[in-house]
Amino acid sequence: MVDKRELICIRCPVGCHITAELEDGRVKSISGNSCPRGAEYAENEVTHPVRTVTSLVRLKGGEHPVVSVKTESDVPKEKMMDVVAALKGIELTAPVRIGDVAAEDIAGTGVRVIVTSDSAAV
Numbered sequence: 496m497v498d499k500r501e502l503i504c505i506r507c508p509v510g511c512h513i514t515a516e517l518e519d520g521r522v523k524s525i526s527g528n529s530c531p532r533g534a535e536y537a538e539n540e541v542t543h544p545v546r547t548v549t550s551l552v553r554l555k556g557g558e559h560p561v562v563s564v565k566t567e568s569d570v571p572k573e574k575m576m577d578v579v580a581a582l583k584g585i586e587l588t589a590p591v592r593i594g595d596v597a598a599e600d601i602a603g604t605g606v607r608v609i610v611t612s613d614s615a616a617v
Contacts, residue, residue: 500541506532513537545569548578557589557614564597567607577602589616
């Protein structure tokens with residue numbers, strides 16, 4: 496059985512409408528992409544989707560009660576909610592700087608979470 500999936504590529508601003516055809520869980524064909532990056536995106540998206548998670552974590556003693564963070568690299572899409580749940584349990588102490596590590600191996604993904612904004616202590 497052939498499974499067709501329609502995607503809009505997010506690798507560049509063009510936003511190609513891509514069709515990926517799968518047979519027995521494997522990519523049979525990809526069409527509609529205007530560059531190789533679109534084909535790569537479509538294949539990854541239908542076989543092993545990943546996402547970067549951005550969020551806020553609590554910050555004690557800072558200019559603001561929270562600070563922005565993101566995963567240092569992509570995590571499997573099915574682990575996103577586990578990552579978000581784990582972030583709820585994190586509280587940092589000011590000062591923090593861009594690039595500081597907020598968590599190692601978040602939700603068992605092997606991915607670090609890094610701070611994406613500076614916050615001084617008050």
